[in-house]
């Protein structure tokens with residue numbers, strides 16, 4: 001049975017590589033991760049950018065390199081050009097008495113302020129160790145925007161995984177090949193497992209890739225991530241099968257996925273915007289629990305016990321969905 | 336190879352039967368034709384035999400298996416060629432066969448050899464989606480032979496094919512049958528049935544009217560006729576006469592005596608004519 005399941009999976013994989021739409025869905029999580037990286041700044045990126053002329057201020061540069069991102073250009077003209085570019089970069093010109101700070105004029109005030117402070121510290125040769133400030137934190141290492149995006153990315157990825165399944169089923173429906181499978185010595189269960197592998201793998205690989213690309217590997221417990229993504233993709237897979245069985249062409253399948261986006265978005269919004277007193281309003285939605293669980297995983301503070309009961313809730317809802325969906329899927333696969 | 340006893344089937348599970356009280360038996364090695372007009376219940380019966388439809392009432396065994404509880408293993412011995420071709424458009428012809436072959440637990444035939452048999456040699460690397468209708472049909476047909484089936488279901492195997500290819504397909508069926516393969520053939524086409532079948536069943540409105548060999552049917556119901564073409568005052572005339580009817584016989588003798596006969600053929604009754612005669616219905 002396992003060999004035949006694998007045969008079904010390999011066929012799907014093979015065909016998906018030939019289909020633009022499917023291929024697109026496989027790479028979306030990766031594109032998305034790079035896009036988030038480009039647009040959502042991490043904490044370590046909120047630093048000042050300084051530009052110096054090569055050869056000038058070598059001592060200052062050595063001192064400031066610990067605190068700021070430093071660029072060197074070959075002469076004053078290049079420095080001027082660099083400062084005038086759209087981003088927020090502050091130019092340091094000259095040494096000693098003649099030294100001045102060159103800005104474009106539209107930089108945020110605190111960027112310029114920070115640059116000024118840095119210059120002062122370097123002039124007085126102050127070190128971080130000289131500070132008497134004591135800093136306490138909660139150990140959050142990643143920017144909240146990035147985590148928000150990563151979490152939505154994970155939700156979207158498992159949804160896409162389900163959609164990939166529905167595309168593969170729509171393919172079989174359009175070619176009318178399910179009837180051929182029905183008269184082959186392969187059990188329905190083996191076939192359904194085979195068809196599901198693709199979705200589960202895409203979800204697992206896509207989500208892992210996303211976490212890696214976003215640089216969250218340090219905080220995230222991958223075993224927890226994989227387990228939870230697996231559990232939550234069961235729901236997407238069922239949705240994928242149902243959509244596939246109910247759609248006669250690719251466009252219908254894509255359109256019905258949009259319908260699933262609605263409860264998904266509502267769950268995210270519910271979690272983020274409802275006060276603690278009203279959170280229960282979203283308890284019905286598996287996506288709510290998935291989002292909540294993912295958030296803890298991404299922040300690196302999901303305990304195994306929490307993972308267990310979050311998974312139990314998601315599986316419980318999945319079982320209810322299954323009870324409703326299974327007869328419909330079975331009916332759709334006959335003939 | 337197949338036994339069907341008092342089979343009933345209703346799609347809505349009411350008294351409106353698509354198939355009612357159907358019984359027949361197909362011994363090993365026979366080519367059995369299932370003939371009837373559209374909506375007669377042919378596909379329904381075949382669906383039950385192949386497990387595509389749940390058995391509701393009656394006893395059915397296929398290749399030694401009770402159809403009440405379909406065992407997937409059964410399909411290792413069965414081949415099924417569908418009326419409407421159903422192959423993966425995004426896969427090449429050969430990939431289609433190789434994939435399907437992996438689903439069997441029994442030795443399967445070489446895909447290239449099968450492609451050659453159905454006249455698709457050299458087309459193995461083309462995606463089935465780019466095939467013409469007839470080519471897809473032949474691929475579907477070839478696929479049904481992958482597992483060397485003992486029992487072969489053929490649903491309209493030659494419909495829509497050009498005559499040359501249709502005769503190739505007929506040849507393959509005959510050849511397989513000579514090797515001992517039992518064939519269950521569903522068709523509207525009486526000529527194919529006549530040529531291939533050892534016995535045929537006439538089915539209408541879910542009812543089997545009779546089961547017999549084409550030869551017996553012709554002897555029993557067929558009225559043989561003579562078609563005469565003769566010149567009558569310079570004009571060519573064609574007339575058909577029964578060889579049994581006394582009036583016709585006299586007329587024919589008259590023409591032979593007096594006219595200038597050009598051609599003369601005896602015409603056997605076709606299976607189609609017999610069907611109409613027996614059932615009072617056209618085969619549409």
Ligand SMILES: Nc1ncnc2c1ncn2[C@@H]1O[C@H](COP(=O)(O)OP(=O)(O)OP(=O)(O)O)[C@@H](O)[C@H]1O
Nearest residue numbers: 346347353371372373374375376377378379380523
């Ligand atoms: N899925 C279905 N649901 C309800 N009724 C059906 C279904 N399929 C077939 N029928 C009905 O059952 C009867 C027998 O149909 P069936 O498909 O067996 O005919 P057939 O002999 O195969 O015809 P054809 O030569 O057109 O393929 C018809 O009256 C048809 O309308």
Ligand SMILES: [Mg+2]
Nearest residue numbers: 374377378379
């Ligand atoms: Mg039919």
